[in-house]
Amino acid sequence: MNARRVLVAYGTKAGATAGIAEEIGRTLRDDGFDAVVLPAHTVTDVSGYDGVVLGGALYAGHWTGEARRCARRNAEQLRHRPLWLFSSGPIDSCAEQHEIPPVRGVARRVQQLGAREHRTFGGAVTAETSGPVARAMVRRGKGGDFRNPERIRAWAHQIGTELERAREPFRVGDVEPAG
Numbered sequence: 001m002n003a004r005r006v007l008v009a010y011g012t013k014a015g016a017t018a019g020i021a022e023e024i025g026r027t028l029r030d031d032g033f034d035a036v037v038l039p040a041h042t043v044t045d046v047s048g049y050d051g052v053v054l055g056g057a058l059y060a061g062h063w064t065g066e067a068r069r070c071a072r073r074n075a076e077q078l079r080h081r082p083l084w085l086f087s088s089g090p091i092d093s094c095a096e097q098h099e100i101p102p103v104r105g106v107a108r109r110v111q112q113l114g115a116r117e118h119r120t121f122g123g124a125v126t127a128e129t130s131g132p133v134a135r136a137m138v139r140r141g142k143g144g145d146f147r148n149p150e151r152i153r154a155w156a157h158q159i160g161t162e163l164e165r166a167r168e169p170f171r172v173g174d175v176e177p178a179g
């Protein structure tokens with residue numbers, strides 16, 4: 001049987017979200033999937049994929065524009081395949097301690113696109129991150145890399161398990177007898 005094709009698309013400004021997407025892609029490949037990792041702005045057709053994972057970095061309470069536009073541009077096809085969304089944001093360990101719900105705009109997309117799940121991962125602001133806000137955060141000791149590879153990999157394994165389950169053939173025993 002051919003390996004299932006999975007697209008992992010990401011919207012980033014400074015690269016942290018790309019790193020999360022690469023980790024998801026690597027884990028899915030280790031699990032036997034044909035996983036492709038692409039910047040969201042390059043994604044114009046998802047019809048060749050059995051499942052899609054789309055993530056965006058959070059800035060001022062919104063996904064980056066390229067993640068939003070990717071979701072909008074491909075909405076029709078995304079609605080018809082297994083879809084998972086993620087956000088990369090908090091610059092502290094809160095995403096480790098409890099599930100952080102999606103920001104409003106992303107929650108709306110979860111509904112509209114029928115995504116199976118949304119996950120928020122810790123993000124990163126480091127000396128390499130450009131922009132005055134990032135520089136000020138680092139200067140005041142408020143930066144750091146809060147991406148947790150174990151948590152990211154665990155989620156990717158879970159996606160792989162669900163994709164495998166989706167391909168399992170129908171079994172008579174799965175249905176309760178009527179009456």
Ligand SMILES: Cc1cc2nc3c(=O)[nH]c(=O)nc-3n(C[C@H](O)[C@H](O)[C@H](O)COP(=O)(O)O)c2cc1C
Pocket residue numbers: 011012013014015016017018057058059060061062088089090091122123124125131133134
């Ligand atoms: C100017 C600025 C605004 C940010 N706004 C948010 C925010 O609203 N919510 C959040 O959780 N994280 C916020 N962050 C943290 C980023 O989401 C985090 O650094 C993310 O990992 C960046 O991803 P990227 O490197 O892929 O662009 C902000 C960071 C900066 C520098």
